[in-house]
Amino acid sequence: MTVELYDTTLRDGTQQEGISLSVEDKLRVARTIDALGVPYIEGGWPGANPKDTEFFKRAAAGELELANATLVAFGMTRKPNRDAAGDENLAALLAAATPIVTLVGKSDIRHVTHAINTTGEENLAMLQSSFELIRGEGRRAFYDAEHFFDGYRRDRAYALDALRAAIAGGAECVVLCDTNGGMLPREVEQVVADVVAEVGGDGPGGVQVGIHVHNDTDCAVANSLIAMDAGVTHVQGTLNGIGERTGNANLSSIIPNLTLKMGMTDVVGDGAVGRITHIAHQVAEIMNLSVRPSAPYVGNAAFAHKAGLHVSALAKDTDLYQHVDPGSVGNRIRLLVSELAGRATVVMKGADMGLDLDSADAMAILERVKELEHLGYSFEAADASFELLVRRHTGQDVERFVLESFRTIVERREDGSMVAEATVKVWVGDTRLIGVGEGNGPVSALDHAFRAAIGGVLPLDELHLADYKVRILDAKAGTNATTRVLITSSDADREYTTVGVDANVIEASWQAMSDAYTASLLAREGA
Amino acid sequence: MTVELYDTTLRDGTQQEGISLSVEDKLRVARTIDALGVPYIEGGWPGANPKDTEFFKRAAAGELELANATLVAFGMTRKPNRDAAGDENLAALLAAATPIVTLVGKSDIRHVTHAINTTGEENLAMLQSSFELIRGEGRRAFYDAEHFFDGYRRDRAYALDALRAAIAGGAECVVLCDTNGGMLPREVEQVVADVVAEVGGDGPGGVQVGIHVHNDTDCAVANSLIAMDAGVTHVQGTLNGIGERTGNANLSSIIPNLTLKMGMTDVVGDGAVGRITHIAHQVAEIMNLSVRPSAPYVGNAAFAHKAGLHVSALAKDTDLYQHVDPGSVGNRIRLLVSELAGRATVVMKGADMGLDLDSADAMAILERVKELEHLGYSFEAADASFELLVRRHTGQDVERFVLESFRTIVERREDGSMVAEATVKVWVGDTRLIGVGEGNGPVSALDHAFRAAIGGVLPLDELHLADYKVRILDAKAGTNATTRVLITSSDADREYTTVGVDANVIEASWQAMSDAYTASLLAREGA
Secondary structure (H helix, E strand, O other): OOOEEEEOOOOOHHHOOOOOOOHHHHHHHHHHHHOOOOOEEEEEOEOOEHHHHHHHHHHHHHHOOOOOOEEEEEEEOOOOOOOHHHOHHHHHHHHOOOOEEEEEEEOOHHHHHHOOOOOHHHHHHHHHHHHHHHHHOOOEEEEEEEOHHHHHHHOHHHHHHHHHHHHHHOOOEEEEEEOOOOOOHHHHHHHHHHHHHHHEOOOOOOEEEEEEEEOOOOOHHHHHHHHHHOOOOEEEEEHHHOOOOOOEOEHHHHHHHHHHHOOOOOOOOOOHHHHHHHHHHHHHHHOOOOOOOOOOOOOOOOOEEOOOHHHHHHHHOHHHHOOOOHHHHOOOOEEOOOOHHHHHHHHHHHHHOOOOOOHHHHHHHHHHHHHHHHHOOOOOOOHHHHHHHHHHHOOOOOOOOEEEEEEEEEEEOOOOOEEEEEEEEEEEOOEEEEEEEEEOOHHHHHHHHHHHHHOOOOOOOOOEEEEEEEEEEOHHHHHHOEEEEEEEEEOOOOEEEEEEEEOOHHHHHHHHHHHHHHHHHHHHOOO | OOOEEEEOOOOOHHHOOOOOOOHHHHHHHHHHHHOOOOOEEEEEOEOOEHHHHHHHHHHHHHHOOOOOOEEEEEEEOOOOOOOHHHOHHHHHHHHOOOOEEEEEEEOOHHHHHHOOOOOHHHHHHHHHHHHHHHHHOOOEEEEEEEOHHHHHHHOHHHHHHHHHHHHHHOOOEEEEEEOOOOOOHHHHHHHHHHHHHHHEOOOOOOEEEEEEEEOOOOOHHHHHHHHHHOOOOEEEEEHHHOOOOOOEOEHHHHHHHHHHHOOOOOOOOOOHHHHHHHHHHHHHHHOOOOOOOOOOOOOOOOOEEOOHHHHHHHHHOHHHHOOOOHHHHOOOOEEOOOOOOOHHHHHHHHHHOOOOOOHHHHHHHHHHHHHHHHHOOOOOOOHHHHHHHHHHHOOOOOOOOEEEEEEEEEEEOOOOOEEEEEEEEEEEOOEEEEEEEEEOOHHHHHHHHHHHHHOOOOOOOOOEEEEEEEEEEOHHHHHHOEEEEEEEEEOOOOEEEEEEEEOOHHHHHHHHHHHHHHHHHHHHOOO
8 A cells, every 4th residue: 555645734724713824934834844744735826826826826926845755736716617828826826836736626516516607517627727737837746636425425427527538637636625524534535435446546548536525524533544545545634633623634644654564664754754743743833832741752741641450550560551662652651540650751851951860959940840830830831941941940049130120111102102111130140230121021031131231241142032832821811821931042053942921921920031042151151 | 323321530540640539520420420320420439539429429319410320439459468348449349339330450460460469260250259149149241341451462261260260159231441542443443352252242141342442542522432343332432531641541432433433313311412512511510621622523623614715605604614513512614814814704703893804904904913913913702803994994993091101110129029010101191190009010110090080981900911911023023023912811701812013022012902902892882
């Protein structure tokens, strides 16, 4: 069995409620997914909105160099009763300048007559001529047969005719879409087997057959696998299963299923399955989503074990209680009541910093981490803050400045203009320094004021803040909720991620910035 | 085809990280689930913890009158090398006084020898004698064959012997458990078919065969359905798919699949499928969980439509774009407004507000939405801000106050204490009002200052902020990045979600709060 995976996180995935990505976000997601080594990444729908158009423009201008995947642009077949050559949507698609184009088009006769108000015959002509235009420009082309399964139920012959029209126009792969997501595995299997027999690669003039399903019956992953059994060799899905309504088939589940359970080691890049937990979380992070804890393979609870029988047996023989080794997907076991695993982690982290922590130290640090996490801190990403915590705990002198006080003022004036201003008072050794700064908002003003105060005394010129994230914890408390700020900063040498937590967003931001300043100063000293 | 559903929300479901129910909670959940009309509800493990013991005691004392389901108590087979009659776990189970008992016992030879350190023969004796004891007390008995699929792979003959020992002891149903959740549909089908042929109801001395799966391969629902195809007639699962790690098979998906797609109208009570959205949310509410928006059938986004293409067709013919009628599961359609939406969405939304928008209006509003989304606004969730935008566009007078200016001050003092303070100057008609407020942070101070200013003049006492979200757009710009704030507020009548965007988080928060004030004031006027 063989299969080519087609990632549509950036196109169909972004149909999910609440997802709105900047062009910069889209470029970062594409680069992140490319690390998986899937052959196809669908980037968006050029012409449908300014962002997607700009995404492809910047990709074509060299801002998106993919090491593994081929970038695909998505669009629709031409409008009824006009020339393909004069269709502005197809023109926008071609302008995106991707090697491959995926065209969505109708295959359900009722959608033809009721949604786009044309005839079955004209839709077939739309399909064939649109593909001919794309192929004539030297592009490869795939056909997303929209509502295929509903169409097949309604009028099998017409649904197959639609596929044949696309093939006649030059489509090299026809993708059967369960657009409404209503299919159950048994019927998927039957329909796919029939289609593969009719137009699949082994028959005369046959092409590759693919599958694209949604999760409305909670069967999207299984439907994709069952379709492979029935002969598809192209599977579309999204990272973390994001997508409209209930989401698309989840590649974060499909990839480990194929790789670890079905022995298909070449569906992603060498070793990529071992990074899938990291990649899934990274993509979610860029989209400002969380991976749900119960997500198969990549969720934070996917290998979490409760107390008692399991955990003691787990120590003897992990195979007995886990369907795969968590490390094989880059995830880890979590023992929900035992701190044993945690202590070992702390000792290992200490060794990374060149510190030889004994078990009592590790235990005490772990207790402190637990207290802080209870308050809302999270050290999983904030390595630099964790390192400072460990150094402080072991009695190292890490403070290079001591804050006396700060004040930030934000004003909206009568003319509607905004002013943000801050003052900082800080001690470096025996010297008291005062600075004032302005900014776009209170946090940038505070950053500028601190730098003004310590300018010339502490070397922070190279440090700049690269990423700033705010999470509201306990959001139900409204504007009184606790705020967690995560900041990533970088200087010439390194990146630092730091964390701050407080009911006041300014104080939380100060904590995270202050840890970043300290970490960078220590790094410059070679600590 | 026929099947009996077995709900284990209260036993296996509560193994999920973070779930801890009081006895009162458990009684409420049981009553809520009973409304579905499933034949079996597993209430817990009497003897394993004081809460479950008390639950059964109170149930037996008449506090839990189930109209439809039979209550089941769960426990383990006797310990090795002792009498079933002297086993305190079995005694606790019998004391629970339920008509049915489910016993879990080993069926994987490696678990027998490595986890409970006994012999294969002794485990078979444990199974048979435990069931004999339960049956001797006049109870019906089911066998949960733990790790059955792993055991079958390792030693098929032993796994079948375990089933036969339970049957010999009097088990009337043997439930094949994929305890580690690692199975894919094809293998489930093969194993189940073999087991049904060996011990299933049609053979000599055959019994009912059941299935209990977890979602570790993202196939739990499909595995349950496939097992039915292969002959099981008893399916275990949980509401909302809660459970350890990745969760159990999701009854909230299985019930509509069986009822609406497979025509099995008698698996739940008359009309119960039409209440499943309500029941799923109610159970989640009691457990202090949220139903995830993307949950099939019952999630808030299960029938949400975003793409413009879809929505215009949806208006014509809802069947074309929905796999089932949302009302058939007690859910509803939601149309999301975004740059991906089309004119039809805007017209339909306008109609919801009682506004008759023409096509030119809709187009102009959509253009404005696109411009604002390009700046970072997002109206998909922010219904109340969208409604204000439409009302303003159509020339309605919606402003109930006009901001003159505000100032917020956040200070961190020498002693480390934080102070947040704000002043607001605002006009209501010809009256200029001034207010000052303090808060945990600058935004709550601003909220308090505004309310102090307009107190007694505008009726906002009932409005409170229920949810506050901050999203940093273009986070690479560090502390200079654009900030989007989404606020959900509620008053006695309604919920309002509003949005604000600015480089300054305070201004962005003001915009969202200010829309919330306005929306609530308009609602009170009956606008």
